[in-house]
Amino acid sequence: MSNSLERLIQLSSRRYGVEATTLKSEDDVFEKLGxxxxxxxxLMSELEMEFDIEIPDYELQGVRTFGQLAAAIDKRR
Amino acid sequence: MPLSWTRNGEVVELALGREPCNEIGLEMLGELERFLGELDVENTAALVIHSTVRGGFSAGANLRELYEGLVSRPVGEQAPEIADFIDRIHVVMDTLDMLPMTTIGVVHGVCFGGGFELALTCDVLVAERSARFCFPELRLGILPGFGGIPRLRRDVSNAVVRDLLLTGRSINAKKAIACGLVSQMVAPGEGLTAARAVATQATKFDRDALATTKRFMKPLPRADLDLEKQHFLRLAAKPALREALHKFVNSDDLRPYLP
Structure with a gap:
């Protein structure tokens, strides 16, 4: 698991009260976190501050899973 | 009630409370006009504008209402009603902008489009860490029409204005601080407390000195406001707006503001 994916899952777990071990790379972020x-x-603002980056909205088009989101984060790190 | 206000000495607090996120349509416009009509300007040193809804400060114009208005009449016949709305909202925004008192906006969560334009009328913006600012208008085939562009340009660099408008991307509170849009950032839930402290400062100052300083530092960009209105009305009369709104109101996407 990439460092970004792990941090993304930990942040999501902490913020939305979902057990981290149940969050997988291929899971839909929005459905899984409800x-x-x-x-x-x-969530976008929290991720940007956590990773100290800016993610333009248009780079998130079609992004649904934790893995895709982690990849989008990595592009801006 | 979409709007409610309370007075504590020389400080007035205006609470935006229309679910889901303080969409600005005819109802909100009427309430803003009523508020300004009832505001005792002479005896007010500070006005705090904040939102009581979870989603944020304001998601902007009431796009469903705008769409329903557009589709209920033949193409080309909606112009007078849109122009009337734009004229009225400009009067409200200009009045808020020029109030001879310190105005403080407290922003959390979504602050998009017309909501962003409302926030830009304030003298001091306090953003909670969750605040996010965006002008998504180009995605609808229009540009901001409530006076947002001249007001944004008054505060931040032209490069940032162009980036925000021409990409339609949203920015967080930290970026808003960095580019000079916001002057104070606080933890979630602390915005109103911070704004009240700013308001208390205003009550300590000579009113003439306060109003004069504000007028000097924050002139109304009259010519550009008029020009923006003209551009907006021309674009709003085109079919692109109706088509984009049709897509928006029928979208079940969690992020319908994405292009």
């Missing part, structure tokens, strides 16, 4: 559109916006 978050709405407003929480999705908040």
């Amino acid at each position: 978050i709405d559109s407003f929480q999705a916006v908040e």
Whole structure:
């Protein structure tokens, strides 16, 4: 598991109260965490601050899984 | 009620409380007008604008209402109603912008489009760490129409304005601080407390000195506001807006603001 994916899963687990061991790379982030559109916006800010990066929204088009999101984060690190 | 306000001495707090996220349509516009009509300007040193809904400060214009208005009439016949709305919201935004008191906006979560434009009327913006700012208008075939562009340009560099407008991307509170859009960032849930402290400062100052300083430092960009209105009305009359709104209101995407 990549460092970004691991940190992403730990942050998601902490923030949304979902057991980290149940979160897999291929899982849909939004479905698995049960978050709405407003929480999705908040999650973006939290990720940017956690990784000290900026992720333009258009780079998240089509991103659904933890693995895809970790890859998008890595592109900006 | 979408809006409620309370007074504590010389400080007034305006709470935006329309679910789901303070969409600005005819109801909100009417309430803002009513608030400004009732505000005792002479006896107010500070105004705090904050949101009581979970999603954020404001998601912007009420796009469903705009879409329903557009599709209920033949193409080309909606212009007078849109122009009337734009004229009224400009009066509200300009009035808020120029109030002779310190105005403080407290932003958490979503602060998009027309909501961002409302926030930009404030003298001091306090952002909680969750705050996120965005102008997604180009995705709808329009540009911000509530006076947002001249106000944003008043505060931040043209390069950042272009990046925000021409990409439609959103930025977090840390970036907002870095580019000069926001001057204070606080922990989640601490925004109102920080804003009240700013408001208390205003009550200590000579009112003429406060109002004069504000007028001097924050002139209304009149010519650009008028120009933005013209550009908006021209673009809003085109079919692209109706098509984009159709897609938006029928989307079940969690992130419908993405292009």
